[in-house]
Amino acid sequence: MDVTLYESGTSRSSRCRWTLLEAGITFNSVAQPELAKSDEVKAMHPLGKLPVAVIDGRALFESAAICTYLADHAPDADLIAAPGSWGRALHDQWTAFALTEMEAWLWNTAVNKFVLPPDQRIEAGFEQNAMMFGRAASMLNDVLSRQDYLVEDRFTATDIIVGWIVNWGRRQGLLENLEGLQAYLQRLFERPHCAFAKD
Ligand SMILES: N[C@@H](CCC(=O)N[C@@H](CS)C(=O)NCC(=O)O)C(=O)O
Structure with missing residues (x-):
């Protein structure tokens, strides 16, 4: 999985960082809080908020959604209950x-x-x-x-x-x-x- 996390310190972004680390997924970090509301971030999240994760070329926002997707795609880490359970x-x-x-x-x-x-x-x-x-x-x-x-x-x-x-x-x-x-x-x-x- 190719992941770039646009993050902002210990804000809600830290949920995603922690999930990535627990999942053992290597990732690129763009740790620039000042990018919030920038055109670069608005192209991925229309409200310009962080975090945003670009996963295999697609942008996903909302920290809980990002954590859930990442955990689902790291089955070896056994980090989340199985879908449907x-x-x-x-x-x-x-x-x-x-x-x-x-x-x-x-x-x-x-x-x-x-x-x-x-x-x-x-x-x-x-x-x-x-x-x-x-x-x-x-x-x-x-x-x-x-x-x-x-x-x-x-x-x-x-x-x-x-x-x-x-x-x-x-x-x-x-x-x-x-x-x-x-x-x-x-x-x-x-x-x-x-x-x-x-x-
Ligand atoms: N519900 C969102 C909240 C995202 C959010 O509000 N992020 C703040 C930082 S904690 C932000 O980007 N603020 C900049 C702004 O609203 O301009 C999530 O959990 O990802």
């Missing part, structure tokens, strides 16, 4: 849950803190965003207090996708009293290829 249904469940019930709330706060220009920001939702993230995080905390990983009792790409948002919550100070999620992150950080921000 119950484990794969759980992969879809947990990634959709994390992206919509957790990441979306923190993204809304980020958009209104530093992504949009000041005159377009609305600050009224910060508290509600933290509360809604907290509800979903608390449920995930219960799950991950009973099991080490999300799917098939083993580390998979599902944990890379979901773990990134758990880590964002940690960095926002939203994991206090959620010991199950804190311990889950420690398990992820112990993996040598973990590409997440650890500050």
